[in-house]
Amino acid sequence: MQDRPSSQELIAAVAQFLNRELAPTLSDPRQKFRALVAANVLAIVSRELKLGDELTQTEWHRLNALMGDDPSAMLRAGAPAENLAQEIDVMTRALCVRIRAGEADDSEFHDAVFAHARQTVIEKLQIANPKYLERVLHDGR
Amino acid sequence: MSVSPIELELVLQEKLRALTQSEVRVENLQILAGGASQEMWRLDLHVAANEPDGDYKLVLRRQLGGKIYRDALDVWREFHVMQVAYASNVAVPYPQAFLPDLLGRPAALVHFHPGETIGRRLVREPAFENARKKLPGQMGEMLARIHQIDFVKHALLNELPHPPPRTERSPQRSLPAQENETRARNESESLAVRAFVPYQTPAQWILAQLENNLDEIGEPHPALELGIRWLRLHEPAPPEKLALIHGDYRIGNVIVNADGLVKVLDWEFAHIGDPYEDLAWSQVRDWRFGSDHLRFGGVSQPDEFFDAYGTAMNLQVDRARVHYWEVMGNARWAVGMLNQAQRHLRGEEPNLEFASLGRRCAEVELEILGLIKGVG
Numbered sequence: 001m002q003d004r005p006s007s008q009e010l011i012a013a014v015a016q017f018l019n020r021e022l023a024p025t026l027s028d029p030r031q032k033f034r035a036l037v038a039a040n041v042l043a044i045v046s047r048e049l050k051l052g053d054e055l056t057q058t059e060w061h062r063l064n065a066l067m068g069d070d071p072s073a074m075l076r077a078g079a080p081a082e083n084l085a086q087e088i089d090v091m092t093r094a095l096c097v098r099i100r101a102g103e104a105d106d107s108e109f110h111d112a113v114f115a116h117a118r119q120t121v122i123e124k125l126q127i128a129n130p131k132y133l134e135r136v137l138h139d140g141r
Numbered sequence: 142m143s144v145s146p147i148e149l150e151l152v153l154q155e156k157l158r159a160l161t162q163s164e165v166r167v168e169n170l171q172i173l174a175g176g177a178s179q180e181m182w183r184l185d186l187h188v189a190a191n192e193p194d195g196d197y198k199l200v201l202r203r204q205l206g207g208k209i210y211r212d213a214l215d216v217w218r219e220f221h222v223m224q225v226a227y228a229s230n231v232a233v234p235y236p237q238a239f240l241p242d243l244l245g246r247p248a249a250l251v252h253f254h255p256g257e258t259i260g261r262r263l264v265r266e267p268a269f270e271n272a273r274k275k276l277p278g279q280m281g282e283m284l285a286r287i288h289q290i291d292f293v294k295h296a297l298l299n300e301l302p303h304p305p306p307r308t309e310r311s312p313q314r315s316l317p318a319q320e321n322e323t324r325a326r327n328e329s330e331s332l333a334v335r336a337f338v339p340y341q342t343p344a345q346w347i348l349a350q351l352e353n354n355l356d357e358i359g360e361p362h363p364a365l366e367l368g369i370r371w372l373r374l375h376e377p378a379p380p381e382k383l384a385l386i387h388g389d390y391r392i393g394n395v396i397v398n399a400d401g402l403v404k405v406l407d408w409e410f411a412h413i414g415d416p417y418e419d420l421a422w423s424q425v426r427d428w429r430f431g432s433d434h435l436r437f438g439g440v441s442q443p444d445e446f447f448d449a450y451g452t453a454m455n456l457q458v459d460r461a462r463v464h465y466w467e468v469m470g471n472a473r474w475a476v477g478m479l480n481q482a483q484r485h486l487r488g489e490e491p492n493l494e495f496a497s498l499g500r501r502c503a504e505v506e507l508e509i510l511g512l513i514k515g516v517g
Contacts, residue, residue: 028172029174030172030173030174033174033494034493034494037493037494037497038493040497041493041496041497044497044500089361092361092363093361095361095363096361096362096363096366099363099366099367099370100352100366100369100370102370104367104370105370105374113363113367114367114510114514116363117363117364117367117506117510118364118507118510120363120364121364121503121506121507121510122507124500124503125503125504125507127500128500128501128503128504129500129501129503129504132504133507135433136433136504136507136508136511139433
């Protein structure tokens with residue numbers, strides 16, 4: 001058990017330093033922009049620490065349902081998140097091969113693949129850019 | 142990583158002294174927000190031998206490590222395309238000089254023009270209200286000038302990326318026979334045999350590049366694969382004529398002042414292809430800079446842009462084709478973002494902005510799914 005500040009609190013402290021202390025002192029607009037990008041990257045890391053494991057679980061279950069009869073699907077619920085990520089990677093590669101081969105061109109499988117791909121992208125944006133996600137979904141997408 | 146201004150100034154002075162055979166002074170060297178594959182500097186040059194007209198306001202573009210797309214032009218070929226465009230009455234900064242080796246990398250000097258290039262400012266700031274009214278018409282008319290450049294006459298066909306002959310692995314459609322013959326006839330004589338070889342269509346050519354590129358990156362992206370698959374299944378008839386494509390024609394890559402369009406920049410993605418590629422690129426959501434409801438670059442609805450282009454080209458812009466190429470543009474940009482992240486990850490060009498683009502790919506993937514949902 002580590003002392004406080006927690007990893008989240010440390011990240012927040014660095015982001016605050018970049019945004020409020022460093023960026024205003026930089027006269028080179030390029031460096032200033034990079035300081036703001038750096039702060040934004042830390043916000044992504046912070047959201048991933050908070051939501052990442054749960055979203056990985058969700059994606060793994062969804063992929064298993066989608067690819068259940070695919071040899072790449074390894075049904076081992078409750079494995080540690082790191083293994084889940086590896087399994088997601090293997091199953092997603094298999095899915096991509098099937099899409100490119102035209103196996104998801106139509107029928108129910110197409111709809112299921114489309115829904116899965118869309119949900120996965122939404123979950124990535126919940127971490128990478130929730131503001132953008134909200135704006136675009138609001139737009140009727 | 143960029144070089145130090147002091148070092149650059151000294152070396153640049155030395156090179157330009159040799160080139161102009163005159164005393165020269167390089168001043169006010171200042172780094173600018175860069176392009177995708179190049180580092181950009183603003184500078185003033187004084188050439189003693191040319192007095193009283195020896196003062197030049199210039200921009201230096203210097204090659205960076207790695208490229209966003211394999212087919213991106215190096216600085217020399219981009220310089221040559223700008224020369225051709227300049228000679229063809231396209232509003233492009235005058236390409237002043239090419240330096241084959243500036244601190245180990247090629248570089249080009251072009252004229253500087255005051256004005257705004259930052260997309261976010263152009264779509265928002267009240268100062269550009271008049272410019273926003275004029276840009277769609279001006280950019281449509283200017284794009285027609287680019288597409289009317291005789292790329293064969295200017296010997297650009299062999300210099301620029303273009304759809305290759307069909308191979309066993311690229312079946313389906315080919316270009317119209319007449320087009321193939323014209324193209325082959327005008328290529329160098331040693332390639333005349335190509336008159337009988339069908340060419341890949343521009344769309345198939347780009348899709349094959351995107352698939353290969355994705356395989357090289359090695360990350361699975363189902364949403365992007367769905368987009369590419371949709372593009373494979375919905376390809377329109379091939380274009381009647383190929384054109385010189387700018388390849389990055391949008392708000393953000395043009396200099397704008399209160400009266401609208403000043404100059405067209407960033408020619409590093411120029412190639413030979415389908416004119417609709419350029420027509421659709423400015424509609425891609427990421428190039429609307431947050432003003433999403435205005436489909437032409439966050440500036441306006443696209444009607445005036447298409448009308449101006451259509452009038453100048455004497456044709457009617459086909460909206461279904463624009464939609465197809467808008468999906469293509471998004472797919473290409475999604476892969477471009479992954480490539481930029483790879484350039485950082487592979488250590489070719491360590492850069493925080495490039496790294497962060499890897500996490501922005503999902504934005505474009507969501508857009509692709511939205512565009513292809515329920516269409517065709």
